[in-house]
Amino acid sequence: MVVVSTVEMLDGAGCALMAAPTRRTGADYSKGKPRFLGGLEPETLLRAALVAASFGGALMLVASDFLTLFEVRAVTAKIKDVSGGDNHSYAMTILGLVALPMAYGATRSASRPAMAALAALGAVAALVALAFDLPDATGTNTLARTFADASGQPQIGFYVETLGAVLLLVAGAGGLLLGDDDRAGSRARPARARGDAAAARRDDEERERAAAERARRRGGGG
Secondary structure: OHHHHHHHHHHHHHHHHHHHHHHHHHHHHHHHOOOEOOOEOHHHHHHHHHHHHHHHHHHHHHHHOOOEEEEEEEOOEEEEEEEHHHHHOOHHHHHHHHHHHHHHHHHHOOOHHHHHHHHHHHHHHHHHHHHHHHHHHOOOOHHHHOOOOEEEEEOHHHHHHHHHHHHHHHHHHHHHHHHHHHHHHHHHHHHHHHHHHHHHHHHHHHHHHHHHHHHHHHHHHO
16 A cells, blocks of 8 residues: 555656646747736837827927928018918818727727828828928028028927928827738737647546556555
8 A cells, every 4th residue: 555655646746847837938928928017018108109199290280280391581570480381281180080989999999091091191291391382491491592591490390390290100000010010910829829738638548547656556456
């Protein structure tokens, strides 16, 4: 009986050793995932940043039309201020208002068309800022040369509209890229599930064999 008890103890120790790597691997995997700001994963933070960029960019476009886009100066005297709305007929306001529901759709339902629309609106806003407003704001167009020796100087409105356009571009393109990663992950999950099921079956078979071996040894010892 002492021999049988010793064999059972060794069998139990062997089973515990076989199970230990699995527990340790799971713990190491969970510890290896980078987390920031109270346990948030980088992907969660990135998505939050894209949401902020989409709504922030749209609001910046609207606000820029009511700010000074550039000022016209002759030598050292300021002649006039020109707002964004006056210079491009409130095009940025229209783009920003259209971008708001797109931002909602992109963040609420992860709509790929809405993300693509955000990127397209950002590209149009960047085109207006760089191809239409920049020549005026730097004094290379006729508006800033109404007076002799006059020149234009960019003001806060120009920088706000440019930043808003960039944020919309980043939000739309970033959302599309993250969506591609999610689909790749969803395709990989069934394969991982199948692998987990196979591993569980192997564990069950090992336990059954170990139990049968213990029963055989107890029968032989008796």
